[in-house]
Amino acid sequence: MTTAAHRPATLEDVARLAGVSRSTASRVIAGTGFASPYARERVTTAVERLGYVPNPAARALVRGVGVRLVVAVAGASAAVLDCPYVHQVVGSAARVCTPAGVGVALHWLPLGQPGELDQLARDRSVCGVVLVNTTNELLDAIPRSLQGRVVSIGVGSSAVPSFDVDNAAGAGEVLRHLYATGRRRIAMVTGPQWLPCSRRPVDAYRGLMRQAGLPERILPGDFSAARGRSAAGEALRRWPDVDAIYAISDETAFGVIAALRDEGVRVPGDVAVAGFDDIPLAAMTAPALTTASHPVGRIATAAAIAVLDGRPAAPVTLFPSALVARASA
Amino acid sequence: MTTAAHRPATLEDVARLAGVSRSTASRVIAGTGFASPYARERVTTAVERLGYVPNPAARALVRGVGVRLVVAVAGASAAVLDCPYVHQVVGSAARVCTPAGVGVALHWLPLGQPGELDQLARDRSVCGVVLVNTTNELLDAIPRSLQGRVVSIGVGSSAVPSFDVDNAAGAGEVLRHLYATGRRRIAMVTGPQWLPCSRRPVDAYRGLMRQAGLPERILPGDFSAARGRSAAGEALRRWPDVDAIYAISDETAFGVIAALRDEGVRVPGDVAVAGFDDIPLAAMTAPALTTASHPVGRIATAAAIAVLDGRPAAPVTLFPSALVARASA
DNA sequence: GTGAAAGCGCTAACAA
DNA sequence: TTGTTAGCGCTTTCAC
Numbered sequence: 189m190t191t192a193a194h195r196p197a198t199l200e201d202v203a204r205l206a207g208v209s210r211s212t213a214s215r216v217i218a219g220t221g222f223a224s225p226y227a228r229e230r231v232t233t234a235v236e237r238l239g240y241v242p243n244p245a246a247r248a249l250v251r252g253v254g255v256r257l258v259v260a261v262a263g264a265s266a267a268v269l270d271c272p273y274v275h276q277v278v279g280s281a282a283r284v285c286t287p288a289g290v291g292v293a294l295h296w297l298p299l300g301q302p303g304e305l306d307q308l309a310r311d312r313s314v315c316g317v318v319l320v321n322t323t324n325e326l327l328d329a330i331p332r333s334l335q336g337r338v339v340s341i342g343v344g345s346s347a348v349p350s351f352d353v354d355n356a357a358g359a360g361e362v363l364r365h366l367y368a369t370g371r372r373r374i375a376m377v378t379g380p381q382w383l384p385c386s387r388r389p390v391d392a393y394r395g396l397m398r399q400a401g402l403p404e405r406i407l408p409g410d411f412s413a414a415r416g417r418s419a420a421g422e423a424l425r426r427w428p429d430v431d432a433i434y435a436i437s438d439e440t441a442f443g444v445i446a447a448l449r450d451e452g453v454r455v456p457g458d459v460a461v462a463g464f465d466d467i468p469l470a471a472m473t474a475p476a477l478t479t480a481s482h483p484v485g486r487i488a489t490a491a492a493i494a495v496l497d498g499r500p501a502a503p504v505t506l507f508p509s510a511l512v513a514r515a516s517a
Numbered sequence: 518m519t520t521a522a523h524r525p526a527t528l529e530d531v532a533r534l535a536g537v538s539r540s541t542a543s544r545v546i547a548g549t550g551f552a553s554p555y556a557r558e559r560v561t562t563a564v565e566r567l568g569y570v571p572n573p574a575a576r577a578l579v580r581g582v583g584v585r586l587v588v589a590v591a592g593a594s595a596a597v598l599d600c601p602y603v604h605q606v607v608g609s610a611a612r613v614c615t616p617a618g619v620g621v622a623l624h625w626l627p628l629g630q631p632g633e634l635d636q637l638a639r640d641r642s643v644c645g646v647v648l649v650n651t652t653n654e655l656l657d658a659i660p661r662s663l664q665g666r667v668v669s670i671g672v673g674s675s676a677v678p679s680f681d682v683d684n685a686a687g688a689g690e691v692l693r694h695l696y697a698t699g700r701r702r703i704a705m706v707t708g709p710q711w712l713p714c715s716r717r718p719v720d721a722y723r724g725l726m727r728q729a730g731l732p733e734r735i736l737p738g739d740f741s742a743a744r745g746r747s748a749a750g751e752a753l754r755r756w757p758d759v760d761a762i763y764a765i766s767d768e769t770a771f772g773v774i775a776a777l778r779d780e781g782v783r784v785p786g787d788v789a790v791a792g793f794d795d796i797p798l799a800a801m802t803a804p805a806l807t808t809a810s811h812p813v814g815r816i817a818t819a820a821a822i823a824v825l826d827g828r829p830a831a832p833v834t835l836f837p838s839a840l841v842a843r844a845s846a
Numbered sequence: 847g848t849g850a851a852a853g854c855g856c857t858a859a860c861a862a
Numbered sequence: 863t864t865g866t867t868a869g870c871g872c873t874t875t876c877a878c
């Protein structure tokens with residue numbers, strides 16, 4: 189490895205130094221095709237001496253594949269691109285894409301304008317798409333040419349494999365924990381109405397309440413702490429006997445707890461509160477938050493690998509979510 | 518805009534449909550060079566009809582520029598790539614790189630092995646580098662060929678512009694707040710020793726303590742909540758009269774508060790606690806955390822734009838950090 | 847087993 | 863103002 193030359197070496201340079209043709213050099217470097225041990229040895233040496241690094245862009249161009257994996261996030265405004273959840277997806281994706289010479293892009297998909305996807309499909313630099321916060325409308329609008337290289341973190345379809353947390357199971361565990369610890373007047377703060385994957389915990393809630401003969405008390409939310417705050421106030425007003433609030437996310441749960449505290453309601457004494465996601469801080473607060481785990485990094489990694497690999501993935505890959513019982517419920 | 522064709526249109530297709538040469542089409546599309554209003558009109562129409570999207574990879578290849586911006590994070594292990602801070606940098610960078618057809622890559626730079634940078638310098642697909650958690654050793658090892666397209670979030674050098682939070686000022690504000698509210702036995706939990714940019718708050722602390730004739734009480738940390746926990750225990754043991762703990766990060770501060778609570782020490786009654794970063798949850802906890810703001814997203818955005826633009830940036834761009842006084846101090 | 851040649855999609859001289 | 867020409871760096875038939 190020499191010190192960085194002013195002009196980075198090309199395959200041509202390697203071939204010349206090794207005394208072989210570009211084709212031969214290409215074969216041994218890409219690890220494709222035949223090459224005599226002798227040629228192999230000479231090329232390898234030349235690569236080392238020159239500090240040669242292949243140019244993924246040139247490679248992609250000739251192979252007809254893309255150099256960017258796009259994380260496409262559906263939402264009402266471009267502000268969805270700023271949330272920590274999306275950032276973690278992008279970070280995890282970048283980590284697995286980097287060794288493949290692929291970069292990560294971040295797109296906003298306006299709700300109700302599935303045409304945006306066509307744009308992505310026609311961009312030859314796009315090797316694949318990871319959908320986040322998918323809607324069925326979006327799923328139905330996936331251009332044929334994107335099929336086989338698009339996956340969803342959230343709901344999927346016959347054409348789009350899904351990688352998601354088993355939030356129905358996680359919600360079930362948390363709700364049963366609430367029930368087992370004596371809670372009978374359980375309210376739930378949900379996710380956005382338009383987001384299909386956030387309906388599963390709601391369905392779990394409904395099923396369990398019905399099964400236990402308990403009243404359904406649903407407050408629409410949006411994952412935010414602010415909404416948790418206001419929803420808690422509503423809950424107290426509408427159902428003075430409420431003894432537990434289950435929130436769709438830890439953020440929301442913290443908002444709920446803050447509002448309860450302001451109202452002089454004790455947690456978990458008067459009202460138990462549980463969340464979902466098990467973010468790092470859930471263990472640090474007072475009271476520590478009872479929640480369910482959500483392996484976002486692992487999910488995003490699997491999703492990115494699936495589009496990178498390009499082989500057909502299972503229609504649905506569910507990642508387990510387990511109860512993390514702490515002090516708040 | 519037609520429905521996505523099976524084979525995405527190329528410049529050639531556009532030129533043919535418009536009845537002009539590839540060059541002319543290229544000129545009007547890239548917005549470079551001359552073109553008659555007539556040609557311009559015909560090309561634009563063809564682009565629309567075909568739903569043509571230029572291929573950034575091909576463009577980059579011929580222009581000799583890269584298609585990836587790499588976020589390079591120094592650290593003891595690859596685990597540094599998993600922290601929310603890094604994710605936010607990557608997310609913000611991806612957002613500004615996407616419209617430029619540039620993807621984001623995420624690299625780990627092992628401490629003490631500055632050779633890794635040469636690799637990046639020789640990769641022609643790399644258009645620039647954003648350094649995170651830089652050391653002076655790393656800064657000195659920047660290959661010449663990378664100069665002008667590398668910036669640092671953290672300390673910089675004559676060759677590497679720095680984009681960072683003014684954490685000295687932020688720390689100063691917080692510490693003066695502590696002092697103004699009567700605290701006189703103030704301990705500090707620092708960042709990692711090897712990280713130069715985290716030394717500035719320590720220097721601010723030292724300067725202020727000295728100036729006020731107060732004792733210096735320093736506990737080395739690593740930004741983590743776990744270390745905040747253990748450091749708080751140490752502080753209590755070594756300095757039973759401690760009445761304030763200033764932590765280098767909100768994470769650490771939450772760890773400190775948790776440990777204090779476990780020990781039966783009241784916050785802020787017995788010991789005031791302050792952090793740094795003003796993460797969203799800082800406002801939601803009990804007690805709400807007193808801290809200083811840290812506009813990570815804005816910093817990362819500015820850094821990425823600077824390498825994308827490629828024009829010389831100011832040697833140092835400091836982003837303001839202001840006291841956010843809440844309940845914990 | 848190896849090399850010559852063609853070409854991926856695009857831009858940028860240079861002539862016309 | 864426009865088109866012709868020559869590549870950017872790489873892979874990949876297809877002869878040899």
